[in-house]
Amino acid sequence: MKTNEELLSVLPSVLSPDEIGDEHLYSSVATPLRDDAFALSDEEKIAKITDHFHEIMNTLGLDLTDDSLKGTPHRVAKMYVQEIFSGLNPANKPASRLFENGYRYDEMLIEKNITLFSWCEHHFVPIIGKVHVAYISNGHVIGLSKINRLVQYYAKRPQVQERLTLQIAEGLKEALQSEDVAVIVDAVHLCVASRGIRDTNSGTVTVSYSGKFRQEKCKAEFLALTGSGRIDTHC
Numbered sequence: 365m366k367t368n369e370e371l372l373s374v375l376p377s378v379l380s381p382d383e384i385g386d387e388h389l390y391s392s393v394a395t396p397l398r399d400d401a402f403a404l405s406d407e408e409k410i411a412k413i414t415d416h417f418h419e420i421m422n423t424l425g426l427d428l429t430d431d432s433l434k435g436t437p438h439r440v441a442k443m444y445v446q447e448i449f450s451g452l453n454p455a456n457k458p459a460s461r462l463f464e465n466g467y468r469y470d471e472m473l474i475e476k477n478i479t480l481f482s483w484c485e486h487h488f489v490p491i492i493g494k495v496h497v498a499y500i501s502n503g504h505v506i507g508l509s510k511i512n513r514l515v516q517y518y519a520k521r522p523q524v525q526e527r528l529t530l531q532i533a534e535g536l537k538e539a540l541q542s543e544d545v546a547v548i549v550d551a552v553h554l555c556v557a558s559r560g561i562r563d564t565n566s567g568t569v570t571v572s573y574s575g576k577f578r579q580e581k582c583k584a585e586f587l588a589l590t591g592s593g594r595i596d597t598h599c
């Protein structure tokens with residue numbers, strides 16, 4: 365299990381792109397986007413990606429006149445822009461309204477087993493798993509479904525798991541206006557399971573503890589209630 369500091373210290377400055385990809389390292393908490401990332405409309409992006417994906421399939425020798433294949437480039441392009449990578453666009457960030465914590469619930473609130481589908485940015489194959497998040501209200505609460513929506517927003521990007529974990533934590537802190545946030549991401553990477561080393565048993569767990577969750581008592585309670593087992597909290 366890696367701490368935020370360890371995750372952030374793993375900078376790939378002296379590694380080649382191949383090494384970065386194989387080691388699944390990343391360079392920043394923010395998704396690396398160009399300034400002109402949204403200069404094209406979604407429709408323009410879909411048209412462009414359709415052409416490029418057509419060319420990829422064509423290069424592989426596939427017969428794009430075949431009835432089964434001819435719709436694929438457009439289908440993939442639409443899926444990229446409108447669904448699985450829609451979280452790249454800040455316009456799609458879920459609005460979160462804060463409510464008064466009227467019933468004075470001041471213990472931790474855990475939303476566990478949130479279904480995760482994301483995409484490895486080194487191989488463009490799925491990362492599948494679950495996310496547990498917790499927060500302690502500082503006088504405000506947000507709707508439970510907003511927590512899921514926020515997780516899905518950051519998941520719908522080409523990602524590495526460490527960055528995804530930190531982005532979810534930062535997004536929650538911003539939405540809740542509280543530092544007392546914890547996140548666990550427990551996932552399987554298909555680039556590890558279905559190709560390369562082909563290990564179908566290994567999973568990757570990343571964590572982010574902030575504020576009160578850095579205290580042993582809070583951390584232990586969160587881990588116990590999410591069924592994450594007894595984990596050495598000296599990490």
Ligand SMILES: [Zn+2]
Pocket residue numbers: 388484485486487488553555556
């Ligand atoms: Zn990968």
